[in-house]
Amino acid sequence: MKKPSHFIKTTLSAALISACAVSGMLVTSGAMAAGTLDKIKSTSSATMGVRESSGALSYTIGDGRFAGYHVEICQRVLTEIKNQLGIKVLEIKYLPVTSQNRIPLVQNGTVDIECGSTTNNAARQKDVAFAVTTYVEEIRIAVKANSGITSLNQLNGKRVATTTGTTSVQLLRKHEKATGVNFDEVFGKDHADSFLLLESGRADAFVMDGSILAGNIANAKNPKDYKIVGEVIAVEPIAIMMRKDDPDFKKAVDDSIKKMMADGSLTRLWDKWFLQPIPPKNAMVGLALSESTKQAWANPNDKPAEAYQKK
Secondary structure, eight states: OOOOTTEEEEEOOHHHHHHHHHTTOSOOHHHHHHOHHHHHHHHTEEEEEEOSEETTTEEEEETTEEESHHHHHHHHHHHHHHHHHTOSSEEEEEEEOOTTTHHHHHHTTSOSEEOSOOBOOHHHHTTEEEOSOSEEEEEEEEEETTSOOOSGGGOTTOEEEEETTOSHHHHHHHSGGGTTOOOEEEEESSHHHHHHHHHTTSOSEEEEEHHHHHHHHHTSSSGGGEEEEEEEEEEEEEOOEEESSOHHHHHHHHHHHHHHHHHTHHHHHHHHHHSSOBTTTTBOOOOOOOHHHHHHHHSOOOOOHHHHHTO
């Protein structure tokens, strides 16, 4: 992939940065108080939190490079911010994050903008801020095609995989058709690890965002061996995450995304990442744009998941 001339791209060590971030070594109170826009302007750099296996939303293509729908949205947002701030060359530092550490790394300023597959919900809004919703997700179940499983109520006595730090199994247990269904949870450290649990037979099903399931299936050795089945477990808004109480940065991010919604850029990005072959294997996810996502684009908002559940 050609690198834009106005970017210098750097991949950071997740282990090193996470260890330092937890100990509070990376961020000073002065930097936090200054705000993200001031930080970006003074350093001519921004740190983007990315995922390694969040379907076509955010994933690694090898050699320290990352791609996906949310990654490209964030690249465009940062390009606009770079121009607004009068920065000649902006260094984007890519930091792989996990479901467990993404919120702490945003909170303490290690990550300026997290561009993965994070659900915007009321509990998380107490700790971080979210941009306007760019994707409304459906929580689904992936199984092996020959498993015979077609519904939630067939998970009784089964082993169900999910990724540590996500909300999917909690939502599954709350679903009305899961009443009386008892299953064992097995956890993957990331989405690729959770899919491996299904692939290797250590789990009978993998419950997660539909886009992540579809992306992992598309990149499997034999995609036809898997399918997404059953009822929609829940509908959740997925959004780009940033530090709380930084209204200037949130407005800059929101305004950029709203512009992409209005001029058709998001529709074209959706087509690029979900309906066309994507790197590194030139596999196609084949996920059509949902009416819920169209509605979110037509009426930009940062409402949490709980607002969708009340509908």
